[in-house]
Amino acid sequence: MNRPTVLILASDSAFSREITANWPQDSAPHCHGRELCPEFTVLDQGFSRDLEGSHYDLAIADASSIEKPKHQRKSARLKNGQLKSDQRKSPNHLPNEDLKQSLIAAGKPAIIIHSEPARNFYNLHGAVLELRREPGIWPALAGLIGREILRRCKADSRAADAEKICAAAQAEATLGRYMIEMRTNVNNALTTVLGNAELLVHEPGLPATVAAQADAIRNMALRLHEVFQRFSSLEKELTVAAREPGKKAASAAAGKR
Secondary structure: OOOOEEEEEOOOHHHHHHHHHOOOOOOOOOOOOOOOOOEEEEEOHHHHHHOOOOOOOEEEEEOHHHOOOHHHHHHHHHHOOOHHHHOOOOOOOOOOHHHHHHHHHHOOOEEEEEOOOOOOOEEEEOOEEEEEOOOOOHHHHHHHHHHHHHHHHHHHHHHHHHHHHHHHHHHHHHHHHHHHHOHHHHHHHHHHHHHHHHHHHOOOOOOHHHHHHHHHHHHHHHHHHHHHHHHHHHHHHHHHHHHHHHHHHHHHHHHHO
C-alpha cells in the first residue's frame, strides 16, 4: 500500500525536525499497522510558488521565518521607497499571504504554522489551515491534525473508488438484465433463422456454395442459442444464490426456538 507524502516547507531545519519527531507513531483506529505513517519531504520555502502539480498529500509550512514585526516591515518599506505602493494593499495583508495563496492554488490540504499573537488560534481557508504556534504544543498538534487529514483523504479516495466500482457494476447489471429480458425475442428470431437454414441445407439441387453458407448460418444460430441458454442458467443460479442467506437465517431462527 502506498504511503502518503507530507511536504514540509521550511527554511529552518529545526522546524522539520520538530514535525517529524512529534508525528503520532500509533496506528489510527481501524487501520492495519502503521499504514498512515507518511514519507516526509523537506523543501525550502522559496520553492513554495511551484507547488501546482507537485505530488504530495499534505503540506506543512513554517510561516514564522518570513514573519516580521510590523515596525520592521514598515521601516523596510520606507527604506526601499515602497510605502506608497504598499499602502494600497489590504491592512490585513501579511508576509505569509503569498505562501498561503500558493498552497490554496495547489489545491491540496495544507497546514501553515504562524507566530502572530494577534491572529486567531486557527483560520481555515478551504483545504488550508492556519495554526498559531503555541509554545510546547504546536508540533504535536500539527502532527495530530495532519494525521487526521491524511485519514480523511484516504477515506475519500476509497469512497471515490467504491463509487466507480459500484457505477461499473450497475452498468453491467443493467446490461445483463436487458439481455435476460430480451432472450425470448432473440430465441424466437434464432428459431426462425435456424429453421430456414435447415430448409436450405436440405433443399435438393442447391449449389454447393449456397449449401455451405446455409450450413454456416445454421451452426452460428445453434451457437447463439447455446449462449442464451447459458444466460437462462445463470439467472436461475443467481436467483438460488440470492435466496440462500434468507434460508440460512430462517433455519438459524428456527433452531433458536
